[in-house]
Amino acid sequence: MASRRDFIKISALGLGTATVSGSVAKAATKGIFGTEKLNKLMTTRTATYCEVCFWKCAGWTYTDGAGKIKKIIGNADDPHCNGRFCPRGTGGVGMYNDEDRLKTPLIRVKDENGNQTFREASWDEAFDVIAKGMQKIAKEHGPECVALFSHGSGGKFWGHLLKAYGSMNISAPSYAQCRGPREVAWIGTFGEGLGSPEPTDIRDTKCLVLIGSHLGENMHNGQVQEMSDAIDKGATIITVDPRFSTAASKSKYWLPIKPATDIALLLAWMNVLITEGWYDKDYVKQYTYGFEQLKNHVKTFTPEWAYGITTIKPDVIRKTAREMYNASPSLIVHPGRHVTWYGDDTQRLRSVAILNALLGSWGRRGGFYMGEGRSLPGFPHPEYPKPKRSWRDAFPGQYQLADLALANGICDATIPSADRDCSFKGWIVNGTNLIFTLPDMRNTLKAIESLDLMVVVDTMPMEITGYADVVLPECTYLERYDMIRTSKHREPTIALRAPAVEPKYNSKPGWWMAKQLGHKLGLDEYFKYKDIEEVLDWQLKKVGSSLDEMKKIGVKKFDREDGGHLYFDKGEEIEFFTNTGKIELYSTAMEDEGFDPLPKYTAHPEPPEGYYRLNYGRAPMHTFSRTANNPNLTDLMDENVVWVNPKVAKVWDLKTGQEVWLENQDGIVSTFPIKVRVTERIRWDSVYMVHGFGHKNEKLTRAHGKGASDSELITNVMIDPVMGGTGMRGNFVTFHVDKPEKGGLL
Amino acid sequence: MRYAMAVDTKKCVGCSDCVVACQTENDVPIGYCRDWVVEINHGTYPQLETEIRSERCNHCDNSPCVRCCPTGASHYSEGGTVLVTKNKCIGCSACIESCPYDARYTHPDGYVDKCTFCLHRVKKGMQPACVAVCPTKCMYFGDLDDPNSPVTKMLKTRNYKVLAPEAGTKPNVYFLI
Numbered sequence: 001m002a003s004r005r006d007f008i009k010i011s012a013l014g015l016g017t018a019t020v021s022g023s024v025a026k027a028a029t030k031g032i033f034g035t036e037k038l039n040k041l042m043t044t045r046t047a048t049y050c051e052v053c054f055w056k057c058a059g060w061t062y063t064d065g066a067g068k069i070k071k072i073i074g075n076a077d078d079p080h081c082n083g084r085f086c087p088r089g090t091g092g093v094g095m096y097n098d099e100d101r102l103k104t105p106l107i108r109v110k111d112e113n114g115n116q117t118f119r120e121a122s123w124d125e126a127f128d129v130i131a132k133g134m135q136k137i138a139k140e141h142g143p144e145c146v147a148l149f150s151h152g153s154g155g156k157f158w159g160h161l162l163k164a165y166g167s168m169n170i171s172a173p174s175y176a177q178c179r180g181p182r183e184v185a186w187i188g189t190f191g192e193g194l195g196s197p198e199p200t201d202i203r204d205t206k207c208l209v210l211i212g213s214h215l216g217e218n219m220h221n222g223q224v225q226e227m228s229d230a231i232d233k234g235a236t237i238i239t240v241d242p243r244f245s246t247a248a249s250k251s252k253y254w255l256p257i258k259p260a261t262d263i264a265l266l267l268a269w270m271n272v273l274i275t276e277g278w279y280d281k282d283y284v285k286q287y288t289y290g291f292e293q294l295k296n297h298v299k300t301f302t303p304e305w306a307y308g309i310t311t312i313k314p315d316v317i318r319k320t321a322r323e324m325y326n327a328s329p330s331l332i333v334h335p336g337r338h339v340t341w342y343g344d345d346t347q348r349l350r351s352v353a354i355l356n357a358l359l360g361s362w363g364r365r366g367g368f369y370m371g372e373g374r375s376l377p378g379f380p381h382p383e384y385p386k387p388k389r390s391w392r393d394a395f396p397g398q399y400q401l402a403d404l405a406l407a408n409g410i411c412d413a414t415i416p417s418a419d420r421d422c423s424f425k426g427w428i429v430n431g432t433n434l435i436f437t438l439p440d441m442r443n444t445l446k447a448i449e450s451l452d453l454m455v456v457v458d459t460m461p462m463e464i465t466g467y468a469d470v471v472l473p474e475c476t477y478l479e480r481y482d483m484i485r486t487s488k489h490r491e492p493t494i495a496l497r498a499p500a501v502e503p504k505y506n507s508k509p510g511w512w513m514a515k516q517l518g519h520k521l522g523l524d525e526y527f528k529y530k531d532i533e534e535v536l537d538w539q540l541k542k543v544g545s546s547l548d549e550m551k552k553i554g555v556k557k558f559d560r561e562d563g564g565h566l567y568f569d570k571g572e573e574i575e576f577f578t579n580t581g582k583i584e585l586y587s588t589a590m591e592d593e594g595f596d597p598l599p600k601y602t603a604h605p606e607p608p609e610g611y612y613r614l615n616y617g618r619a620p621m622h623t624f625s626r627t628a629n630n631p632n633l634t635d636l637m638d639e640n641v642v643w644v645n646p647k648v649a650k651v652w653d654l655k656t657g658q659e660v661w662l663e664n665q666d667g668i669v670s671t672f673p674i675k676v677r678v679t680e681r682i683r684w685d686s687v688y689m690v691h692g693f694g695h696k697n698e699k700l701t702r703a704h705g706k707g708a709s710d711s712e713l714i715t716n717v718m719i720d721p722v723m724g725g726t727g728m729r730g731n732f733v734t735f736h737v738d739k740p741e742k743g744g745l746l
Numbered sequence: 747m748r749y750a751m752a753v754d755t756k757k758c759v760g761c762s763d764c765v766v767a768c769q770t771e772n773d774v775p776i777g778y779c780r781d782w783v784v785e786i787n788h789g790t791y792p793q794l795e796t797e798i799r800s801e802r803c804n805h806c807d808n809s810p811c812v813r814c815c816p817t818g819a820s821h822y823s824e825g826g827t828v829l830v831t832k833n834k835c836i837g838c839s840a841c842i843e844s845c846p847y848d849a850r851y852t853h854p855d856g857y858v859d860k861c862t863f864c865l866h867r868v869k870k871g872m873q874p875a876c877v878a879v880c881p882t883k884c885m886y887f888g889d890l891d892d893p894n895s896p897v898t899k900m901l902k903t904r905n906y907k908v909l910a911p912e913a914g915t916k917p918n919v920y921f922l923i
Contacts, residue, residue: 071770074879084881087763090770216759221881228757228882246759249796256792620761632769635776636762645791680791 006116007466008108043070046500047554049078049485051153051477052088052095053623054174054196055221056485057081058493058555059089061478061500069093069478069500077555079222079489080197086219087621091632095476096504100629100701101459102473103505118471123508123516126470131520133453133469134165137425143167144389145425146453147410152431153482153497154457154474154510161514162428163384164526169391169424171405173437176725182335184401184723185349188587190362191577193403195371195488200332202226204366207327209238209320211262211352213336216246219620220337236327238320240265243615243643243688244681253320259613259686260342260604260729261310266351267601268306269321271298273358278325280360287574288357290586290597297598309601328359330366343718343727346401347599350587354599357583363568370566371488374558376539381526394420399724400593406724408717411438414447426453430510431474433462436625436692439714439728441745457510460629461699463746474510475503481511481532484539484550490566492558494543496536496550511535595722604718604730606685611665611732612648613686616710625692628703639707641677643688649678652735661736662687664713669736671696671744674708687733696746712745748890749825749863750918751877752900753800757884760785760798764876764885771864771875778851780861781876797923800876800885803828803849803861804909804917811841811850819858825889826918827865832857846913863887890918 042065049058050072058078062070072092076083085092105126106118121129137145143166148158150172159170175183183193202208203226215227227247231237237251240262248254257265273279274295284291303314324331333355339345361367391405394413399406411434414424427448438444448454448467456468465471474480478500485495503509511532518527529535537547545556560566568574575581579588591597607613621636622628642662644654654660659673672694682688693707718727760783768780781802788795805828812820812828819834820841830841830850835857842850842858853859864874868887872878877885888895897920900906906920 071767081881084879084883085763086881087761087766090763090879091766093770216761216882219761219881224759224761224881225883228884231757244791244794244796246796246798249794249798250756250759254792254794620759620763621766631776632766635769636765680787680789680794681796683791 008116008118047075047496047498047551048072048477048500049495049497050085050089050092052092052627053219054151055080056487056495057085057089057221058485058495059085060554063500067501069096072478075495075554077493077553077557078495079491079493080487081221082225084221084225086221086224087636088219088623088627088633089221091621091630091636092478094630094632095459096478096501098460098629098631100461100699101505102461102465102471102507104473105506106468106471108469123506126472127517127520129470130453130455130517134426134521137452138166141422141425142388144169144387145422146428147171147391147424147426148428148430149173149407149410149432149434150430151437153477155430156483157510157514158428158430158457160526161518161523164381164518164523165521166385166387168387169405169410171391171407171410173407173432173434175404176402176406176408176723177340177437177439177728178338180340180402180404180723180725181345181720182337182339182349183403184346185353186335187403188346188401188578188589189350189353189357189584191583194335197222197487197489198335198337199369199371199488200226200334201366201369202332203229204330205230205235205327205332206330206366207236207238207324207332209240209324209331209333210247211240211266211334211336212341213334214241214245214247214617215334216250217620218337218618236323238323242683242686253316253323255312255316255320256683258309258311259615259683261601263344263348263351263599263601264301264306264309265312265317266348266355267298267301267599268303268317269324269355270294270351270358271301272303272318272321273325273355274298276321278321279358280328283329283360284358286571287576287583289578289580289582289584289588293586294354294598301601309603324355324359327366329361329364331359331361332356332367333359333361340720340725341727341729342604343720343725343730344602345720345725345727346722347596350590351599354585357585362583363574365567369490371490372492372560372562373486373488374492374494374543375486376484376494377542379529379535379538381528389422395724399722401589402723407434408438408726409724411444411447414450415443416450423450425451427451428455428457429464429468430457431459433458433464433625435463435746436709436711439711439717439726441712442715457513459507460626461697462625463695463697466697472513473505473507474513475507479503479507480509481536482509484536491560493555494545494550494558495555496547498551590722593722607732608665611734613729614662614664614710614713614731614733615686615688615729616691617688619690622690622692625695628692628695628706629700631702634702638702639675640690640693641675641707643677643679643682645682645684646678646680647684649676652737654678654735654737658737661740662708662713662733663736663740664715665732666715667742668713668715669740669742669744670694670708670712671746672705672708673739694746709746747825748918749805749827749868750888750890750897750920751802751863751874752886752897752906752920752922754884754886754900754904754922755797755799756922757882758783758798758800759882761881763879763881764800767875767879768861771867772862774859775854778853778859780859799921801847801849801909802876802919804847804915804919805861805863806918807916808914810844810846810913810915814840814844816840824865824869825863827863828860829862829865830858830860846910846915847917
C-alpha cells in the first residue's frame with residue numbers, strides 16, 4: 001500500500017547565491033590596498049549567543065569587509081563560556097557555510113500518478129498551505145489538536161503563535177528524552193528543579209561525583225571549564241561508568257559499574273554514610289524530612305549487598321563514601337543531564353538528590369549555588385484563548401508529576417486510538433530531527449502517517465523534513481535575531497543574539513515566519529510590532545538597557561537582588577517548596593501519586609547471550625545529529641565507531657576499522673555499517689557509540705551513510721511511570737560481519 | 747626571548763577546539779590542520795590510563811626542518827619560533843620528511859604550512875588562538891626567559907615531558923604529566 005506520506009528526498013534546492021553585504025569594501029578596491037587586505041582591516045564584530053547546543057554561550061561573530069564570517073569567539077563577560085567557546089561554537093560558522101542548507105520553502109505535491117515530490121514555493125504560498133491546514137484542523141477537531149515540537153531558540157516564536165491560535169501543546173524532546181527525570185526528582189526533594197545551566201558549584205568543589213555523566217565528552221562548556229578548575233585545585237573526582245570515559249581518566253576513583261545497577265550503589269553509599277554517621281547532622285536535622293524512614297530503608301543495603309549487584313568492591317564503596325564525607329559540604333553528586341536510561345530514572349535521580357541532601361551540599365559553596373536570572377517583561381499582547389484540552393487528557397491519571405509536556409506523549413497521542421475521542425492532527429516541528437530524537441522510529445513514523453498537517457522548520461534537510469507537508473528554511477543563528485537569553489547563573493545576565501550577516505538563500509528567521517503566519521491566521525493582535533528589533537528594544541528598556549547598548553556589549557550583568565546570597569547562611573531559616581517545607585528525603589509527593597517515597601533498586605533485563613548493551617553518548621565536537629553535516633565539525637569527526645572490548649572482539653574476530661552491522665533484540669538491523677574500535681575502555685557486556693550519525697538523507701552530503709544511528713536501534717523503550725520519560729538503555733545488539741538481508745528502519 | 751608552550755595532559759579532554767580555532771584563526775583549509783589531538787591508552791580493563799594531549803609544531807631549538815630547507819623558507823624567527831616564508835617555499839617537502847613530529851603539511855596552494863605559535867597575535871599581546879579558546883585552560887604559552895610567564899611557572903612546579911627527546915631537536919612544547 002502506498003503511504004500517504006512518502007519520504008521525499010529534498011531535491012531541486014539552490015535558488016540564487018549568497019547575499020553578500022559590504023559593498024563599501026567592494027567599491028574601494030581601487031584604493032591603495034588590495035580587496036583582501038582592505039577586507040581584513042574592516043573586521044567588525046556582532047553580538048550573538050550560540051545555537052549549536054543548548055548551553056547558549058554568548059560570543060562575537062567577526063565579519064570582514066566583504067561580509068564574510070571569519071570566526072566566532074566567546075564573550076569574556078559571559079558566565080556560560082568566560083570568553084572560551086567549545087569546538088562546536090568555534091565551528092558554528094560551518095552551520096552558515098553549509099551548502100546543503102535548506103534554501104527555499106517547499107510544499108509536498110502529488111502528480112497524476114500519485115508520486116509525491118516537493119515543489120519550491122514562495123513564502124506566501126507556503127504560509128497559505130499551513131494556514132489553510134491549521135484552520136481546517138481548528139474547525140474540525142479544535143486548535144488543541146496541533147502540537148509544537150521544538151528544540152532551539154526559534155521555538156519561542158512558534159510557541160507564541162500556537163498559544164495565540166489556541167493550543168498549549170508545546171513540547172521539547174529535551175525533557176522526556178533527556179533531563180526530565182532529574183527535574184522531577186529535584187522538585188520532589190528540594191522543591192525546585194535544576195534548569196540550565198545547572199547551578200553546580202564545580203569550580204569550588206572538593207569532590208565531584210559523576211554517575212555516568214561524561215563531562216568533557218558532553219561539552220557543557222561552563223561545567224567542563226569548572227571541572228578543569230577543580231582539577232587544578234586538587235579536587236577528588238569519582239566517576240561511575242561502565243566505560244572508561246574521558247572524565248574517568250581524570251578521576252582519582254573510577255568505579256567500572258555493571259550497567260543498569262547504579263541505584264544499588266547509590267543506596268549502599270547512603271547505607272555507609274548513615275551507618276558510620278558520615279553525614280551533615282545539623283543540616284539534616286534543620287532542613288530535611290524523613291531521615292528516620294530513610295535510615296530504616298537503607299539498613300540492609302550494605303556495600304556487601306551492592307557488590308553482588310554492581311561488581312564494585314565493598315571497600316571501594318566505603319572509601320569513596322568517606323571521600324565524599326571528607327569533602328562535604330563542598331561536594332557534588334552530579335545530577336547529570338541525559339538521564340532517561342532504564343525507566344526508573346526519577347528514582348535514581350532521587351537517590352542522587354538524597355545523597356546531596358545527606359552531605360549538605362545543596363545551597364553550599366562547592367556544592368550547589370542558588371542561581372539568579374533577570375527576566376524581561378513580555379511584549380504586550382491580548383490574553384491567549386483558553387484551550388479546552390491538553391496532551392494530559394490522553395493520559396488520564398498518569399505522569400501527574402511531569403512539569404513539562406512529553407514529546408513522546410504527544411507522539412503517542414497522535415496515533416488514533418479507540419480510547420480517545422481526539423488525536424493530534426497537526427505538528428509543527430522546529431529545529432529537532434524527531435526521527436532521531438524520539439526513541440522507536442516505528443512509532444514516530446506511525447504517528448506521522450496519521451497527521452493531516454506537518455510543518456518542519458529547520459536549517460538543514462534533516463530526515464524529519466522528508467515527511468513534512470511544508471518545509472520552512474530557517475536562517476542560522478548567525479543571520480538572525482532571537483529573544484534575549486535570560487538564564488540563571490551566579491550573577492544574573494542577559495545576552496543578545498543579533499545577525500552578523502544577511503540570511504543566505506531564501507531563508508528567514510523564526511520571528512518573521514511566526515508573524516507572517518499569524519497574519520494569515522487572523523492573529524495580528526498578537527503581533528503588534530513592526531519587527532523583532534522593536535520588541536527587543538522595548539523589553540531591554542524595561543530593565544534599563546537598550547538594543548543599542550546590547551549590540552555594543554553583547555552580555556549585560558546585573559546585581560543580584562538578594563545582594564549576593566549564593567549559599568545558605570549557617571543556620572538560616574529556609575522554607576523549601578515541597579509539601580512539608582523541608583528537603584524531602586522521604587518524598588510525600590511521590591507517595592501521594594502512589595510511587596515509592598524512598599528509592600528502591602530493581603533489576604533490569606540483561607543482554608541475552610551474544611548480545612551487548614547498547615550505550616551511547618556524545619562527542620565534544622558534535623551536538624546530537626544537528627552538527628553531523630557541519631563542514632568544520634565533520635572535519636574533526638565525520639563518523640561514529642562502535643567501541644568493543646578486546647575480549648568481545650576476539651570472540652567475534654573483529655578488528656579495529658572493520659565495518660559491522662548491528663542488530664538489536666527486536667531484529668532491527670542498522671541501515672548503515674559502523675566501524676569497530678577495539679578498546680579496553682569499554683566493559684565486555686556493553687558496546688558504545690556516539691549519538692547522531694548514520695544519516696539516511698542523501699542531501700546531507702557529508703553525513704549521509706557515515707557511521708550508524710543509535711536511534712534506529714533503540715526500539716525497546718522503558719517508560720518512567722513517574723513522569724513519562726523514555727528509558728533508552730535497555731537495548732542489546734549483536735554483530736553482523738556481512739551485510740544482512742533485512743534493512744533498517746531508516 | 748624563548749617562546750614555549752606547555753599542555754596539561756591532566757586537564758585536556760581532547761575536544762579539538764584548539765584544532766578548529768586554529769583553522770578559523772589562520773585560514774587553514776578544511777581537511778588540513780596545524781594542531782591535532784592524540785589519545786594514548788595503557789592497561790587492561792579496569793586498570794587503565796588514558797593520556798590526551800593537543801600537539802603541534804614543537805618550534806625546536808635544533809630544528810631539522812630549518813636545517814634541511816634548501817631555500818631558507820623555513821627559518822627561526824622571534825622568540826625562537828620556526829616559521830615558513832610562503833613565497834620562498836618551493837614545496838619540496840624535505841622539511842615534512844625531516845620532522846619527527848609530523849607537524850607540517852603541504853597547503854593546497856603549494857607551500858608548506860605549520861603552526862606559527864600565532865605570532866601575529868602574540869605580537870599584539872594576545873595568546874595563540876588555541877590557548878585562548880581552550881575550554882579546559884590546559885595550555886600555557888609564554889617566554890621561558892621570563893620567570894613570571896605562565897609556561898615558566900608551570901615547568902617549575904609540575905612534572906613534564908617532551909616528545910621524541912631522542913631526536914635531539916630540543917623541542918619547546920612541553921607536556922605536563
